[in-house]
Amino acid sequence: MxxxxxxxxxxxxxxxxxxxxxxxxxxxxxxxxxxxxxxxxxxxxxxxxxxxxxxxxxxxxxxxxxxxxxxxxxxxxxxxxxxxxxxxxxxxxxxxxxxxxxxxxxxxxxxxxxxxxxxxxxxxxxxxxxxxxxxxxxxxxxxxxxxLFDGHFVPFAQKVTELLQQTPWQGYQLDQVAAHFSVSRATLIRRLKDENTQFRTLLTRVRMNHAISLMQQGYRQQIDIAVRCGYQSQERFSQRFYKSFGITPSEYIKTL
Incomplete structure:
Protein backbone atom coordinates (compact mmCIF):
# COMPACT_ATOMS: atom_id res chain seq x y z
CA MET A 1 0.00 0.00 0.00
CA LEU A 148 3.68 22.63 -2.35
CA PHE A 149 1.74 21.86 -5.53
CA ASP A 150 1.22 23.50 -8.92
CA GLY A 151 -1.82 21.40 -9.69
CA HIS A 152 -3.64 18.13 -9.19
CA PHE A 153 -1.19 16.07 -11.18
CA VAL A 154 2.17 14.43 -10.60
CA PRO A 155 4.86 15.63 -13.04
CA PHE A 156 6.49 12.89 -15.09
CA ALA A 157 9.90 13.76 -13.63
CA GLN A 158 8.53 13.14 -10.14
CA LYS A 159 7.15 9.76 -11.22
CA VAL A 160 10.58 8.80 -12.54
CA THR A 161 12.17 10.08 -9.34
CA GLU A 162 9.85 7.97 -7.19
CA LEU A 163 10.84 4.88 -9.19
CA LEU A 164 14.56 5.61 -8.75
CA GLN A 165 14.11 6.20 -5.02
CA GLN A 166 12.95 2.61 -4.53
CA THR A 167 16.45 1.23 -5.29
CA PRO A 168 18.90 4.12 -5.82
CA TRP A 169 21.88 1.73 -5.90
CA GLN A 170 20.60 -0.07 -8.97
CA GLY A 171 22.35 0.43 -12.31
CA TYR A 172 19.37 1.94 -14.09
CA GLN A 173 19.31 2.10 -17.87
CA LEU A 174 17.11 4.38 -19.96
CA ASP A 175 15.50 1.49 -21.83
CA GLN A 176 14.62 -0.23 -18.55
CA VAL A 177 12.99 2.88 -17.08
CA ALA A 178 11.17 3.64 -20.34
CA ALA A 179 9.72 0.12 -20.36
CA HIS A 180 8.46 0.60 -16.80
CA PHE A 181 6.39 3.57 -17.97
CA SER A 182 5.39 1.85 -21.22
CA VAL A 183 7.05 4.50 -23.38
CA SER A 184 9.95 4.47 -25.80
CA ARG A 185 13.44 5.63 -24.87
CA ALA A 186 12.99 8.69 -27.08
CA THR A 187 9.65 9.55 -25.45
CA LEU A 188 11.17 9.26 -21.98
CA ILE A 189 13.96 11.66 -22.93
CA ARG A 190 11.52 14.08 -24.56
CA ARG A 191 9.07 14.13 -21.65
CA LEU A 192 11.84 14.84 -19.17
CA LYS A 193 13.23 17.54 -21.45
CA ASP A 194 9.76 19.12 -21.56
CA GLU A 195 10.07 19.46 -17.77
CA ASN A 196 13.57 20.94 -18.06
CA THR A 197 15.48 17.96 -16.74
CA GLN A 198 17.31 14.79 -17.79
CA PHE A 199 17.36 11.19 -16.61
CA ARG A 200 20.98 11.34 -15.44
CA THR A 201 20.25 14.51 -13.45
CA LEU A 202 17.35 12.84 -11.64
CA LEU A 203 19.38 9.73 -10.87
CA THR A 204 22.26 11.77 -9.44
CA ARG A 205 19.93 13.81 -7.24
CA VAL A 206 18.25 10.67 -5.91
CA ARG A 207 21.59 9.03 -5.16
CA MET A 208 23.04 12.11 -3.46
CA ASN A 209 19.97 12.53 -1.26
CA HIS A 210 20.22 8.83 -0.43
CA ALA A 211 23.85 9.36 0.57
CA ILE A 212 22.85 12.07 3.05
CA SER A 213 20.11 9.80 4.39
CA LEU A 214 22.61 6.98 4.95
CA MET A 215 24.98 9.29 6.80
CA GLN A 216 22.09 10.52 8.93
CA GLN A 217 21.33 6.88 9.77
CA GLY A 218 24.87 6.31 11.02
CA TYR A 219 26.80 5.02 8.01
CA ARG A 220 30.36 6.36 8.10
CA GLN A 221 32.50 4.25 5.73
CA GLN A 222 32.57 6.14 2.44
CA ILE A 223 33.10 3.09 0.23
CA ASP A 224 30.08 1.45 1.87
CA ILE A 225 27.98 4.57 1.29
CA ALA A 226 29.23 4.82 -2.30
CA VAL A 227 28.21 1.24 -3.12
CA ARG A 228 24.81 1.69 -1.48
CA CYS A 229 24.30 4.69 -3.76
CA GLY A 230 25.26 2.84 -6.94
CA TYR A 231 28.93 3.91 -7.22
CA GLN A 232 31.73 1.35 -7.38
CA SER A 233 34.40 4.02 -6.91
CA GLN A 234 34.70 5.94 -3.65
CA GLU A 235 36.58 8.69 -5.48
CA ARG A 236 33.82 9.04 -8.07
CA PHE A 237 31.20 9.18 -5.32
CA SER A 238 33.13 11.80 -3.35
CA GLN A 239 33.56 13.97 -6.45
CA ARG A 240 29.86 13.76 -7.24
CA PHE A 241 28.91 14.58 -3.64
CA TYR A 242 31.16 17.65 -3.56
CA LYS A 243 29.92 18.84 -6.95
CA SER A 244 26.33 18.50 -5.76
CA PHE A 245 26.55 20.06 -2.29
CA GLY A 246 29.79 22.05 -2.11
CA ILE A 247 31.06 19.91 0.76
CA THR A 248 32.90 16.58 0.83
CA PRO A 249 31.39 13.46 2.43
CA SER A 250 34.06 13.59 5.15
CA GLU A 251 33.23 17.21 5.95
CA TYR A 252 29.53 16.42 6.18
CA ILE A 253 30.11 13.39 8.42
CA LYS A 254 32.06 15.61 10.83
CA THR A 255 28.90 17.66 11.45
CA LEU A 256 27.00 14.61 12.74
Missing amino acids: RPAFKISQMYGLQTQRLRNVAILTPSLFKIRSGRKRLFWQDDVLEFDSSTLLLTKAGQQLTFENEPSKERFLSAQMSFQRPPPEAMIELSITVNAQRTPSLKPSRSLMASLDFLFELDTDGLSETTQAYWLNGFYQQLAEVGKLHL
Missing part, protein backbone atom coordinates in the same frame (compact mmCIF):
# COMPACT_ATOMS: atom_id res chain seq x y z
CA ARG A 2 1.45 3.35 -1.06
CA PRO A 3 1.64 5.81 1.86
CA ALA A 4 0.12 9.25 1.34
CA PHE A 5 3.17 10.84 2.96
CA LYS A 6 6.55 9.88 4.36
CA ILE A 7 8.48 11.31 7.30
CA SER A 8 12.24 11.60 7.71
CA GLN A 9 14.51 13.48 10.09
CA MET A 10 17.79 15.36 9.80
CA TYR A 11 20.12 16.21 12.64
CA GLY A 12 23.48 17.87 13.13
CA LEU A 13 25.85 18.60 15.99
CA GLN A 14 27.74 21.28 14.08
CA THR A 15 26.70 23.86 11.49
CA GLN A 16 25.81 22.18 8.20
CA ARG A 17 26.20 24.21 5.00
CA LEU A 18 24.72 22.57 1.92
CA ARG A 19 23.95 23.96 -1.51
CA ASN A 20 21.52 22.83 -4.20
CA VAL A 21 19.86 20.10 -2.13
CA ALA A 22 17.18 18.62 -4.39
CA ILE A 23 13.62 18.38 -3.11
CA LEU A 24 12.41 15.18 -4.74
CA THR A 25 8.76 15.34 -3.65
CA PRO A 26 6.57 18.19 -2.31
CA SER A 27 7.79 18.63 1.26
CA LEU A 28 7.17 20.46 4.50
CA PHE A 29 9.97 20.97 7.03
CA LYS A 30 9.45 21.50 10.74
CA ILE A 31 12.43 22.62 12.81
CA ARG A 32 12.45 20.91 16.19
CA SER A 33 15.74 22.27 17.53
CA GLY A 34 18.09 24.94 16.20
CA ARG A 35 17.61 27.16 13.14
CA LYS A 36 17.65 26.77 9.38
CA ARG A 37 18.91 29.68 7.29
CA LEU A 38 17.61 29.45 3.71
CA PHE A 39 19.19 31.43 0.88
CA TRP A 40 16.10 32.12 -1.19
CA GLN A 41 16.45 34.12 -4.40
CA ASP A 42 17.92 37.46 -3.23
CA ASP A 43 16.85 37.03 0.38
CA VAL A 44 17.82 35.05 3.48
CA LEU A 45 14.95 33.40 5.34
CA GLU A 46 15.21 32.17 8.93
CA PHE A 47 13.31 29.13 10.19
CA ASP A 48 12.93 27.87 13.75
CA SER A 49 10.34 25.87 15.67
CA SER A 50 7.72 28.58 15.05
CA THR A 51 8.07 28.66 11.24
CA LEU A 52 7.44 25.96 8.63
CA LEU A 53 9.25 25.61 5.30
CA LEU A 54 7.17 24.46 2.32
CA THR A 55 8.74 23.45 -1.00
CA LYS A 56 7.64 21.94 -4.30
CA ALA A 57 9.22 18.95 -5.97
CA GLY A 58 12.10 19.86 -8.25
CA GLN A 59 13.35 22.81 -6.24
CA GLN A 60 16.96 22.97 -5.06
CA LEU A 61 17.68 24.58 -1.70
CA THR A 62 20.86 26.17 -0.38
CA PHE A 63 20.85 26.49 3.39
CA GLU A 64 22.65 26.33 6.72
CA ASN A 65 21.47 24.24 9.65
CA GLU A 66 22.54 25.85 12.92
CA PRO A 67 22.43 23.78 16.14
CA SER A 68 20.89 25.08 19.35
CA LYS A 69 21.93 23.55 22.67
CA GLU A 70 24.44 21.40 20.76
CA ARG A 71 21.91 19.95 18.32
CA PHE A 72 19.97 20.70 15.15
CA LEU A 73 16.91 18.58 14.45
CA SER A 74 14.26 18.87 11.76
CA ALA A 75 11.47 16.68 10.44
CA GLN A 76 10.53 16.46 6.76
CA MET A 77 7.08 15.40 5.61
CA SER A 78 7.14 14.35 1.94
CA PHE A 79 3.73 14.27 0.28
CA GLN A 80 3.06 11.41 -2.13
CA ARG A 81 -0.53 12.36 -2.93
CA PRO A 82 -1.63 15.68 -4.50
CA PRO A 83 -4.64 17.63 -3.20
CA PRO A 84 -7.85 18.30 -5.15
CA GLU A 85 -7.50 21.05 -7.75
CA ALA A 86 -10.14 23.17 -6.01
CA MET A 87 -7.96 23.42 -2.90
CA ILE A 88 -5.00 24.70 -4.90
CA GLU A 89 -7.20 27.29 -6.61
CA LEU A 90 -8.50 28.40 -3.22
CA SER A 91 -4.95 28.75 -1.90
CA ILE A 92 -3.91 31.00 -4.79
CA THR A 93 -7.06 33.10 -4.36
CA VAL A 94 -6.34 33.64 -0.67
CA ASN A 95 -2.67 34.53 -1.13
CA ALA A 96 -0.77 34.42 -4.42
CA GLN A 97 2.61 35.13 -2.79
CA ARG A 98 5.22 32.37 -3.04
CA THR A 99 7.56 32.97 -0.13
CA PRO A 100 8.05 29.40 1.18
CA SER A 101 7.46 30.11 4.87
CA LEU A 102 4.47 29.80 7.17
CA LYS A 103 3.93 30.73 10.80
CA PRO A 104 1.17 28.23 11.58
CA SER A 105 -1.77 28.81 13.87
CA ARG A 106 -2.20 26.59 16.90
CA SER A 107 -4.89 24.53 15.16
CA LEU A 108 -2.82 24.04 12.00
CA MET A 109 0.21 22.97 14.04
CA ALA A 110 -1.99 20.54 15.97
CA SER A 111 -3.12 18.97 12.69
CA LEU A 112 0.46 18.71 11.51
CA ASP A 113 1.59 17.10 14.76
CA PHE A 114 -1.28 14.63 14.42
CA LEU A 115 -0.02 13.60 10.97
CA PHE A 116 3.53 13.27 12.28
CA GLU A 117 2.28 10.84 14.92
CA LEU A 118 -0.19 9.00 12.66
CA ASP A 119 0.69 5.35 12.11
CA THR A 120 -0.20 4.81 8.46
CA ASP A 121 0.62 1.09 8.49
CA GLY A 122 -2.59 -0.78 7.86
CA LEU A 123 -4.57 2.34 6.94
CA SER A 124 -6.27 2.25 3.56
CA GLU A 125 -5.39 4.89 0.98
CA THR A 126 -8.90 6.29 1.41
CA THR A 127 -8.40 6.74 5.15
CA GLN A 128 -4.99 8.34 4.67
CA ALA A 129 -6.44 10.71 2.07
CA TYR A 130 -9.21 11.67 4.51
CA TRP A 131 -6.76 12.85 7.16
CA LEU A 132 -4.33 14.41 4.70
CA ASN A 133 -6.99 16.34 2.78
CA GLY A 134 -8.10 17.95 6.03
CA PHE A 135 -4.59 19.30 6.49
CA TYR A 136 -4.43 20.36 2.83
CA GLN A 137 -7.66 22.30 3.32
CA GLN A 138 -6.16 24.17 6.27
CA LEU A 139 -3.12 25.10 4.18
CA ALA A 140 -5.39 26.26 1.35
CA GLU A 141 -7.41 28.48 3.69
CA VAL A 142 -4.26 30.36 4.72
CA GLY A 143 -3.01 30.59 1.13
CA LYS A 144 -0.04 28.24 1.41
CA LEU A 145 -1.02 24.98 -0.29
CA HIS A 146 0.15 26.18 -3.71
CA LEU A 147 3.67 26.44 -2.27
Whole structure:
Protein backbone atom coordinates (compact mmCIF):
# COMPACT_ATOMS: atom_id res chain seq x y z
CA MET A 1 0.00 0.00 0.00
CA ARG A 2 1.45 3.35 -1.06
CA PRO A 3 1.64 5.81 1.86
CA ALA A 4 0.12 9.25 1.34
CA PHE A 5 3.17 10.84 2.96
CA LYS A 6 6.55 9.88 4.36
CA ILE A 7 8.48 11.31 7.30
CA SER A 8 12.24 11.60 7.71
CA GLN A 9 14.51 13.48 10.09
CA MET A 10 17.79 15.36 9.80
CA TYR A 11 20.12 16.21 12.64
CA GLY A 12 23.48 17.87 13.13
CA LEU A 13 25.85 18.60 15.99
CA GLN A 14 27.74 21.28 14.08
CA THR A 15 26.70 23.86 11.49
CA GLN A 16 25.81 22.18 8.20
CA ARG A 17 26.20 24.21 5.00
CA LEU A 18 24.72 22.57 1.92
CA ARG A 19 23.95 23.96 -1.51
CA ASN A 20 21.52 22.83 -4.20
CA VAL A 21 19.86 20.10 -2.13
CA ALA A 22 17.18 18.62 -4.39
CA ILE A 23 13.62 18.38 -3.11
CA LEU A 24 12.41 15.18 -4.74
CA THR A 25 8.76 15.34 -3.65
CA PRO A 26 6.57 18.19 -2.31
CA SER A 27 7.79 18.63 1.26
CA LEU A 28 7.17 20.46 4.50
CA PHE A 29 9.97 20.97 7.03
CA LYS A 30 9.45 21.50 10.74
CA ILE A 31 12.43 22.62 12.81
CA ARG A 32 12.45 20.91 16.19
CA SER A 33 15.74 22.27 17.53
CA GLY A 34 18.09 24.94 16.20
CA ARG A 35 17.61 27.16 13.14
CA LYS A 36 17.65 26.77 9.38
CA ARG A 37 18.91 29.68 7.29
CA LEU A 38 17.61 29.45 3.71
CA PHE A 39 19.19 31.43 0.88
CA TRP A 40 16.10 32.12 -1.19
CA GLN A 41 16.45 34.12 -4.40
CA ASP A 42 17.92 37.46 -3.23
CA ASP A 43 16.85 37.03 0.38
CA VAL A 44 17.82 35.05 3.48
CA LEU A 45 14.95 33.40 5.34
CA GLU A 46 15.21 32.17 8.93
CA PHE A 47 13.31 29.13 10.19
CA ASP A 48 12.93 27.87 13.75
CA SER A 49 10.34 25.87 15.67
CA SER A 50 7.72 28.58 15.05
CA THR A 51 8.07 28.66 11.24
CA LEU A 52 7.44 25.96 8.63
CA LEU A 53 9.25 25.61 5.30
CA LEU A 54 7.17 24.46 2.32
CA THR A 55 8.74 23.45 -1.00
CA LYS A 56 7.64 21.94 -4.30
CA ALA A 57 9.22 18.95 -5.97
CA GLY A 58 12.10 19.86 -8.25
CA GLN A 59 13.35 22.81 -6.24
CA GLN A 60 16.96 22.97 -5.06
CA LEU A 61 17.68 24.58 -1.70
CA THR A 62 20.86 26.17 -0.38
CA PHE A 63 20.85 26.49 3.39
CA GLU A 64 22.65 26.33 6.72
CA ASN A 65 21.47 24.24 9.65
CA GLU A 66 22.54 25.85 12.92
CA PRO A 67 22.43 23.78 16.14
CA SER A 68 20.89 25.08 19.35
CA LYS A 69 21.93 23.55 22.67
CA GLU A 70 24.44 21.40 20.76
CA ARG A 71 21.91 19.95 18.32
CA PHE A 72 19.97 20.70 15.15
CA LEU A 73 16.91 18.58 14.45
CA SER A 74 14.26 18.87 11.76
CA ALA A 75 11.47 16.68 10.44
CA GLN A 76 10.53 16.46 6.76
CA MET A 77 7.08 15.40 5.61
CA SER A 78 7.14 14.35 1.94
CA PHE A 79 3.73 14.27 0.28
CA GLN A 80 3.06 11.41 -2.13
CA ARG A 81 -0.53 12.36 -2.93
CA PRO A 82 -1.63 15.68 -4.50
CA PRO A 83 -4.64 17.63 -3.20
CA PRO A 84 -7.85 18.30 -5.15
CA GLU A 85 -7.50 21.05 -7.75
CA ALA A 86 -10.14 23.17 -6.01
CA MET A 87 -7.96 23.42 -2.90
CA ILE A 88 -5.00 24.70 -4.90
CA GLU A 89 -7.20 27.29 -6.61
CA LEU A 90 -8.50 28.40 -3.22
CA SER A 91 -4.95 28.75 -1.90
CA ILE A 92 -3.91 31.00 -4.79
CA THR A 93 -7.06 33.10 -4.36
CA VAL A 94 -6.34 33.64 -0.67
CA ASN A 95 -2.67 34.53 -1.13
CA ALA A 96 -0.77 34.42 -4.42
CA GLN A 97 2.61 35.13 -2.79
CA ARG A 98 5.22 32.37 -3.04
CA THR A 99 7.56 32.97 -0.13
CA PRO A 100 8.05 29.40 1.18
CA SER A 101 7.46 30.11 4.87
CA LEU A 102 4.47 29.80 7.17
CA LYS A 103 3.93 30.73 10.80
CA PRO A 104 1.17 28.23 11.58
CA SER A 105 -1.77 28.81 13.87
CA ARG A 106 -2.20 26.59 16.90
CA SER A 107 -4.89 24.53 15.16
CA LEU A 108 -2.82 24.04 12.00
CA MET A 109 0.21 22.97 14.04
CA ALA A 110 -1.99 20.54 15.97
CA SER A 111 -3.12 18.97 12.69
CA LEU A 112 0.46 18.71 11.51
CA ASP A 113 1.59 17.10 14.76
CA PHE A 114 -1.28 14.63 14.42
CA LEU A 115 -0.02 13.60 10.97
CA PHE A 116 3.53 13.27 12.28
CA GLU A 117 2.28 10.84 14.92
CA LEU A 118 -0.19 9.00 12.66
CA ASP A 119 0.69 5.35 12.11
CA THR A 120 -0.20 4.81 8.46
CA ASP A 121 0.62 1.09 8.49
CA GLY A 122 -2.59 -0.78 7.86
CA LEU A 123 -4.57 2.34 6.94
CA SER A 124 -6.27 2.25 3.56
CA GLU A 125 -5.39 4.89 0.98
CA THR A 126 -8.90 6.29 1.41
CA THR A 127 -8.40 6.74 5.15
CA GLN A 128 -4.99 8.34 4.67
CA ALA A 129 -6.44 10.71 2.07
CA TYR A 130 -9.21 11.67 4.51
CA TRP A 131 -6.76 12.85 7.16
CA LEU A 132 -4.33 14.41 4.70
CA ASN A 133 -6.99 16.34 2.78
CA GLY A 134 -8.10 17.95 6.03
CA PHE A 135 -4.59 19.30 6.49
CA TYR A 136 -4.43 20.36 2.83
CA GLN A 137 -7.66 22.30 3.32
CA GLN A 138 -6.16 24.17 6.27
CA LEU A 139 -3.12 25.10 4.18
CA ALA A 140 -5.39 26.26 1.35
CA GLU A 141 -7.41 28.48 3.69
CA VAL A 142 -4.26 30.36 4.72
CA GLY A 143 -3.01 30.59 1.13
CA LYS A 144 -0.04 28.24 1.41
CA LEU A 145 -1.02 24.98 -0.29
CA HIS A 146 0.15 26.18 -3.71
CA LEU A 147 3.67 26.44 -2.27
CA LEU A 148 3.68 22.63 -2.35
CA PHE A 149 1.74 21.86 -5.53
CA ASP A 150 1.22 23.50 -8.92
CA GLY A 151 -1.82 21.40 -9.69
CA HIS A 152 -3.64 18.13 -9.19
CA PHE A 153 -1.19 16.07 -11.18
CA VAL A 154 2.17 14.43 -10.60
CA PRO A 155 4.86 15.63 -13.04
CA PHE A 156 6.49 12.89 -15.09
CA ALA A 157 9.90 13.76 -13.63
CA GLN A 158 8.53 13.14 -10.14
CA LYS A 159 7.15 9.76 -11.22
CA VAL A 160 10.58 8.80 -12.54
CA THR A 161 12.17 10.08 -9.34
CA GLU A 162 9.85 7.97 -7.19
CA LEU A 163 10.84 4.88 -9.19
CA LEU A 164 14.56 5.61 -8.75
CA GLN A 165 14.11 6.20 -5.02
CA GLN A 166 12.95 2.61 -4.53
CA THR A 167 16.45 1.23 -5.29
CA PRO A 168 18.90 4.12 -5.82
CA TRP A 169 21.88 1.73 -5.90
CA GLN A 170 20.60 -0.07 -8.97
CA GLY A 171 22.35 0.43 -12.31
CA TYR A 172 19.37 1.94 -14.09
CA GLN A 173 19.31 2.10 -17.87
CA LEU A 174 17.11 4.38 -19.96
CA ASP A 175 15.50 1.49 -21.83
CA GLN A 176 14.62 -0.23 -18.55
CA VAL A 177 12.99 2.88 -17.08
CA ALA A 178 11.17 3.64 -20.34
CA ALA A 179 9.72 0.12 -20.36
CA HIS A 180 8.46 0.60 -16.80
CA PHE A 181 6.39 3.57 -17.97
CA SER A 182 5.39 1.85 -21.22
CA VAL A 183 7.05 4.50 -23.38
CA SER A 184 9.95 4.47 -25.80
CA ARG A 185 13.44 5.63 -24.87
CA ALA A 186 12.99 8.69 -27.08
CA THR A 187 9.65 9.55 -25.45
CA LEU A 188 11.17 9.26 -21.98
CA ILE A 189 13.96 11.66 -22.93
CA ARG A 190 11.52 14.08 -24.56
CA ARG A 191 9.07 14.13 -21.65
CA LEU A 192 11.84 14.84 -19.17
CA LYS A 193 13.23 17.54 -21.45
CA ASP A 194 9.76 19.12 -21.56
CA GLU A 195 10.07 19.46 -17.77
CA ASN A 196 13.57 20.94 -18.06
CA THR A 197 15.48 17.96 -16.74
CA GLN A 198 17.31 14.79 -17.79
CA PHE A 199 17.36 11.19 -16.61
CA ARG A 200 20.98 11.34 -15.44
CA THR A 201 20.25 14.51 -13.45
CA LEU A 202 17.35 12.84 -11.64
CA LEU A 203 19.38 9.73 -10.87
CA THR A 204 22.26 11.77 -9.44
CA ARG A 205 19.93 13.81 -7.24
CA VAL A 206 18.25 10.67 -5.91
CA ARG A 207 21.59 9.03 -5.16
CA MET A 208 23.04 12.11 -3.46
CA ASN A 209 19.97 12.53 -1.26
CA HIS A 210 20.22 8.83 -0.43
CA ALA A 211 23.85 9.36 0.57
CA ILE A 212 22.85 12.07 3.05
CA SER A 213 20.11 9.80 4.39
CA LEU A 214 22.61 6.98 4.95
CA MET A 215 24.98 9.29 6.80
CA GLN A 216 22.09 10.52 8.93
CA GLN A 217 21.33 6.88 9.77
CA GLY A 218 24.87 6.31 11.02
CA TYR A 219 26.80 5.02 8.01
CA ARG A 220 30.36 6.36 8.10
CA GLN A 221 32.50 4.25 5.73
CA GLN A 222 32.57 6.14 2.44
CA ILE A 223 33.10 3.09 0.23
CA ASP A 224 30.08 1.45 1.87
CA ILE A 225 27.98 4.57 1.29
CA ALA A 226 29.23 4.82 -2.30
CA VAL A 227 28.21 1.24 -3.12
CA ARG A 228 24.81 1.69 -1.48
CA CYS A 229 24.30 4.69 -3.76
CA GLY A 230 25.26 2.84 -6.94
CA TYR A 231 28.93 3.91 -7.22
CA GLN A 232 31.73 1.35 -7.38
CA SER A 233 34.40 4.02 -6.91
CA GLN A 234 34.70 5.94 -3.65
CA GLU A 235 36.58 8.69 -5.48
CA ARG A 236 33.82 9.04 -8.07
CA PHE A 237 31.20 9.18 -5.32
CA SER A 238 33.13 11.80 -3.35
CA GLN A 239 33.56 13.97 -6.45
CA ARG A 240 29.86 13.76 -7.24
CA PHE A 241 28.91 14.58 -3.64
CA TYR A 242 31.16 17.65 -3.56
CA LYS A 243 29.92 18.84 -6.95
CA SER A 244 26.33 18.50 -5.76
CA PHE A 245 26.55 20.06 -2.29
CA GLY A 246 29.79 22.05 -2.11
CA ILE A 247 31.06 19.91 0.76
CA THR A 248 32.90 16.58 0.83
CA PRO A 249 31.39 13.46 2.43
CA SER A 250 34.06 13.59 5.15
CA GLU A 251 33.23 17.21 5.95
CA TYR A 252 29.53 16.42 6.18
CA ILE A 253 30.11 13.39 8.42
CA LYS A 254 32.06 15.61 10.83
CA THR A 255 28.90 17.66 11.45
CA LEU A 256 27.00 14.61 12.74
